[in-house]
Amino acid sequence: MENFAKLWQDILKLWARNHTQYLTGALSTIELAVAATFIGCLIGLVCGILQTIPYRKDDPLPKRVVLGIVRAVIRIYVEVFRGTPMILQAVFIFYALPYFSNNALRFGSVNVAAYFVVSINTGAYMAETVRGGILSIDPGQTEGAMAIGMNHVKTMTNVILPQTIKNIIPQIGNNLIINIKDTSVMFIIGYTELFAVHKGVVGATYLYFPSAVVEMAMYLCMTVICSVLLRAWEKKLAGPANFDIATTDTLAHTSGMTTYVEKKEDD
Amino acid sequence: MEQNILEIRHLSKSFGSHEVLRDIDFSVSKGDVTSIIGASGSGKSTLLRCVNLLETPTSGDILYHGEDIRTLKGGAPAYRTHVGMVFQSFNLFSNMSVLKNCMVGQIKVLHKKKDEAHAEAMKYLEKVGMAPYINAKPHQLSGGQKQRVAIARALAMNPEVLLFDEPTSALDPEMVGEVLAVMRTLAREGTTMLVVTHEMAFARDVSNRVVYMNDGVILEQGSPDDLFNHPAHQETKDFLSRFRSA
Numbered sequence: 001m002e003n004f005a006k007l008w009q010d011i012l013k014l015w016a017r018n019h020t021q022y023l024t025g026a027l028s029t030i031e032l033a034v035a036a037t038f039i040g041c042l043i044g045l046v047c048g049i050l051q052t053i054p055y056r057k058d059d060p061l062p063k064r065v066v067l068g069i070v071r072a073v074i075r076i077y078v079e080v081f082r083g084t085p086m087i088l089q090a091v092f093i094f095y096a097l098p099y100f101s102n103n104a105l106r107f108g109s110v111n112v113a114a115y116f117v118v119s120i121n122t123g124a125y126m127a128e129t130v131r132g133g134i135l136s137i138d139p140g141q142t143e144g145a146m147a148i149g150m151n152h153v154k155t156m157t158n159v160i161l162p163q164t165i166k167n168i169i170p171q172i173g174n175n176l177i178i179n180i181k182d183t184s185v186m187f188i189i190g191y192t193e194l195f196a197v198h199k200g201v202v203g204a205t206y207l208y209f210p211s212a213v214v215e216m217a218m219y220l221c222m223t224v225i226c227s228v229l230l231r232a233w234e235k236k237l238a239g240p241a242n243f244d245i246a247t248t249d250t251l252a253h254t255s256g257m258t259t260y261v262e263k264k265e266d267d
Numbered sequence: 268m269e270q271n272i273l274e275i276r277h278l279s280k281s282f283g284s285h286e287v288l289r290d291i292d293f294s295v296s297k298g299d300v301t302s303i304i305g306a307s308g309s310g311k312s313t314l315l316r317c318v319n320l321l322e323t324p325t326s327g328d329i330l331y332h333g334e335d336i337r338t339l340k341g342g343a344p345a346y347r348t349h350v351g352m353v354f355q356s357f358n359l360f361s362n363m364s365v366l367k368n369c370m371v372g373q374i375k376v377l378h379k380k381k382d383e384a385h386a387e388a389m390k391y392l393e394k395v396g397m398a399p400y401i402n403a404k405p406h407q408l409s410g411g412q413k414q415r416v417a418i419a420r421a422l423a424m425n426p427e428v429l430l431f432d433e434p435t436s437a438l439d440p441e442m443v444g445e446v447l448a449v450m451r452t453l454a455r456e457g458t459t460m461l462v463v464t465h466e467m468a469f470a471r472d473v474s475n476r477v478v479y480m481n482d483g484v485i486l487e488q489g490s491p492d493d494l495f496n497h498p499a500h501q502e503t504k505d506f507l508s509r510f511r512s513a
Contacts, residue, residue: 058323143321144358144417148372148424149348158371162362243364243403 010210018201025197026218032186032193033179036118040179041172043119044126047074048164049156051127052134074127081124087185090117094189114191118183122175129171133164166237173230177223194218270332271296272427272459273318273350278327280310280317287313289483291327295428295461300454302470302491303463305480306506311463312355314480315432318461319352348376351421355433357413359405365392365416366401369423377424384423391419395449411442415449422453429453431462467510471495479503 015022051074055067081089094113098106107113137160145155184195198215202208273295280288288310295301303311316322318329320336320343329336336346359368369388373379379387392398395415405413414434421429431450435443447469454460454473464470470477471491478488481502487494498504 056323138358140354140356140358141360143354144360146321146344147319147347147352147354147358148420149344149376150372151344154375158375159360159362166362239404243400243407245399246401 007210007213010207011214014201014205014207014210014214017205018197021197021201022194022214022218025192025194026222028191029180029183029193029195030222032114032118032183032191033176036115036122036183037172037176037179039115039119040122040126040175043123044128044130045161047077047123047127048130048134049161050074051131053152077120078124078127081121082128085185086117086121086182087188089121090114090186090189093117110190113189114183114186118179118186122179125175126172129168129175130164133168133171134160136167137163166234169230169234169237173227173234176226176230180222180226181219271330272332274328274330274333275318276328276330278314278317278329279325280313280322281325287483288317288324291485293478293485293488295459297427297459298457299476300458300460300474301462301476301478302474303461303478303480304465304467304470304506309480310483311480312432315352315430315461315463319347319350319430321352344376348372348424349426350428350430351424351426352430353414353417353421353432353434355437357405357410357417357437359413359417359420361405363404364401365397365403365405365408368405368416369420372420372424387425388419388423391422392416394422394452395419396445409442410438411445414438414442414446418446418449418453428459428461431460431464433463433465435464435466467495467507479506481506 050070053067053070055064090113093116094107094110098104107116141159141163142155145159150158183191183193186193187196187199190196194215198211202211205211271294275291275293278288278291279286291314293301303314305311313322317324320329331339331346331349336343339346359365360371363371366385366388369392370381370384373384373387374381389398389401392401395418397412397415397419400408400412400416405416408416418429418434434450435446438446443466447466450460450462450469451473460474462469462474474491476488477491477494479486479494479498479500481500486500487498487503494503495507498507
């Protein structure tokens with residue numbers, strides 16, 4: 001028990017001394033994770049959509065060649081960025097520019113480099129997630145859309161993508177939470193997020209374990225809050241579990257209709 | 268005389284080396300209710316899917332009002348707005364309510380105004396008896412209800428011909444009746460329909476023409492009376508007798 005009391009004392013001491021750093025570090029972490037997940041999702045969406053454009057043997061040659069090249073490029077992008085550690089990607093990209101340009105070109109700030117690396121890393125994972133999501137939609141949905149005269153673009157925007165996005169929300173959540181934790185490797189290029197704060201603080205105080213406890217608690221808080229928010233979003237997109245019978249027959253409303261009152265839709 | 272809306276000439280379809288349809292010739296004129304019957308695997312559904320270009324024919328022509336559909340302005344999507352399709356597995360858009368299902372094509376493809384599309388959708392949903400369910404999502408409906416919505420969705424595009432691909436085969440027996448009832452009403456009102464079906468009673472009583480397919484070819488076609496009471500081929504007799512004894 002003595003040790004716990006001491007730990008609590010140390011934590012309070014750390015918090016009193018460095019809470020501004022911890023909080024700004026946490027803020028940087030969350031900013032980077034949210035922005036990079038968002039940009040990564042956009043990259044993934046674009047890649048997934050491009051990869052699933054259908055083509056047939058009897059399509060004109062240029063179309064087949066272009067689509068073939070697009071698929072190959074995306075495939076290479078995915079394999080490279082999914083298949084190497086993000087910590088190395090950060091170093092690789094951050095130092096490649098000055099190396100090749102004899103220091104004439106470099107990232108304007110560490111922040112830009114960090115956002116860039118985490119975004120394209122997330123994009124590589126999301127590209128596969130979106131592709132899988134699109135392919136998992138029942139082909140009957142596409143046929144139904146085609147049968148009322150929709151072309152590929154209309155089919156995608158009205159029917160396939162809304163269902164795909166709903167289905168891949170859990171995976172978007174996974175990526176966000178992974179990013180909250182894994183952005184910690186960005187200290188390697190000097191991005192000051194929550195883990196970099198830990199390194200700074202313990203360098204000055206030598207309170208390794210108490211600082212780690214603070215960090216653990218803060219990371220867990222951030223990930224749990226994100227989980228809850230994403231579940232709420234998922235639930236919202238699933239829509240109401242019940243529906244109102246639309247009828248002018250007042251007798252139909254005598255039972256079972258009181259618990260569920262739908263908001264007025266303006267369309 | 269009656270004008271042919273669709274004319275199918277020498278249509279063939281192969282999947283790899285497997286020849287599913289061979290040299291199919293037939294036409295659909297305004298007001299026709301044609302039933303296509305035949306054993307499973309005889310190519311009925313493939314024929315219907317070729318007519319809607321969901322499958323690309325290997326050879327042969329499909330003429331829409333005398334014009335080759337491959338050279339039609341707007342291509343396959345534009346052609347399909349004139350030739351609606353109802354599927355065995357309904358294929359309602361699961362991300363939309365019943366009402367939206369019947370409106371989206373009118374708005375996005377036919378570029379109608381929202382209130383116009385709404386009125387049109389309601390008209391057909393009332394016809395199929397699904398107006399009270401406009402707020403429901405497809406997964407909240409029974410099979411028969413889904414199929415009736417699918418019919419309303421196809422009708423809302425105001426097609427000239429409506430294709431039905433075994434519309435009652437995926438339904439529980441007690442729901443077949445409600446869908447057939449809707450189809451009977453449509454037939455009575457003069458809707459041009461091409462129906463692939465296993466419902467012999469429907470083929471006999473509702474359609475004015477029956478096509479019997481066997482092994483990728485049209486073996487026999489004619490009025491329901493001809494085909495059901497005086498079949499010319501032994502295969503047709505055998506096929507029909509299997510239904511009689513059942």
